[in-house]
Amino acid sequence: MSVQVTLDRVDKAFTNRRTGERQQIFRDFSFTLAPHELVAVVGSSGTGKTTLMHLMAGLERPDAGRVATGGGVQPRLGMVFQQPRLLDWTSVDTNVRLAARAAGVDPAEVPRILAAVGLTEYAQAYPSVLSGGQRQRVAVARAFVVQPELVLLDEPFSALDELTARRLRLLLQELWLREPRTGLLVTHNALEAAFLADRVLVLGGRPAEVVREYRIDRPRPRTPEDPELFDIHRQIVAALA
Numbered sequence: 637m638s639v640q641v642t643l644d645r646v647d648k649a650f651t652n653r654r655t656g657e658r659q660q661i662f663r664d665f666s667f668t669l670a671p672h673e674l675v676a677v678v679g680s681s682g683t684g685k686t687t688l689m690h691l692m693a694g695l696e697r698p699d700a701g702r703v704a705t706g707g708g709v710q711p712r713l714g715m716v717f718q719q720p721r722l723l724d725w726t727s728v729d730t731n732v733r734l735a736a737r738a739a740g741v742d743p744a745e746v747p748r749i750l751a752a753v754g755l756t757e758y759a760q761a762y763p764s765v766l767s768g769g770q771r772q773r774v775a776v777a778r779a780f781v782v783q784p785e786l787v788l789l790d791e792p793f794s795a796l797d798e799l800t801a802r803r804l805r806l807l808l809q810e811l812w813l814r815e816p817r818t819g820l821l822v823t824h825n826a827l828e829a830a831f832l833a834d835r836v837l838v839l840g841g842r843p844a845e846v847v848r849e850y851r852i853d854r855p856r857p858r859t860p861e862d863p864e865l866f867d868i869h870r871q872i873v874a875a876l877a
C-alpha cells in the first residue's frame with residue numbers, strides 16, 4: 637500500500653500579488669518519489685518547497701508537464717502541517733474519527749492509532765487541554781488513521797520546543813518502521829531531514845532546482861546522536877549557505 641509520485645518536466649509560475657510580476661517557481665522540473673521512500677526537502681524561504689508538496693498532493697496544477705501517481709488515481713493522502721489544525725469543539729477521539737470516516741476507514745482503527753501516538757488516555761480530552769506536542773500527536777494520528785499511501789509533512793515539528801520535536805521525530809520513525817510509506821517532508825531543520833529521510837534534496841534558485849542531493853543509508857531505527865547523521869547534517873547546512 638504505497639505509491640510512486642513523479643513530476644515530469646513541470647512548469648509552475650505564480651503572479652506576485654503585490655508587484656504583479658510573474659515568478660517562475662519551477663521550469664522543466666522532474667523528480668520521482670519512489671514507493672516507500674521518505675524524501676526531505678530543505679532550502680531557503682520562498683524557493684518552492686511547499687509548492688512542490690502542493691503539486692504532489694494535487695492541490696496545485698502544473699502549468700506544463702505532468703504529475704503522475706502510480707495507478708493513475710489520486711493516492712490516499714495524510715498531511716501534517718506546522719499547526720495541528722484540530723477541531724477545538726470536539727474530543728481527540730472525534731477529531732481522529734472524523735478523518736477516518738471521511739476516508740471510509742473502519743473506526744476500529746481510531747483506538748489503535750491513538751495508542752500508537754501515546755494518546756489513549758486523552759481520547760476524550762478536548763484539544764484545548766493538551767500541550768502543543770500532544771496536539772501535534774493528534775494531527776499525526778489524524779494523518780495516519782486513513783492508512784495514507786502518500787504522507788506529506790510540511791514543517792510538522794517546527795512550532796514545537798526542541799525536546800518535544802525530538803520525541804515526535806522518534807514517533808514518526810516508529811510509525812514508518814511499522815509500515816513504511818511514501819512521503820515528502822518539508823523542513824528547515826537539516827538534522828531532522830537527515831534523521832528521518834532516505835534522501836534529502838536541497839532546493840535552491842529561481843526557477844528552483846535540486847542543488848544537492850544526499851542519500852541517507854543509515855539503518856533504522858536511527859538515533860539523533862548518530863555521528864554520521866550529524867556529519868551529513870553539517871554538509872546539508874553548508875549546502876544551504
Ligand SMILES: Nc1ncnc2c1ncn2[C@@H]1O[C@H](COP(=O)(O)OP(=O)(O)OP(=O)(O)O)[C@@H](O)[C@H]1O
Nearest residue numbers: 650651652653661680681682683684685686687688
Ligand atoms: N498561491 C500563490 N499565489 C502567488 N504566489 C505564490 C502562491 N504560492 C506560493 N507563491 C509564491 O511562490 C514562491 C514559493 O513559495 P513556497 O511557499 O513554495 O516556498 P517555500 O520554499 O515553501 O518557502 P518557506 O520556506 O518560506 O515556507 C514564494 O515566492 C511564494 O510567495
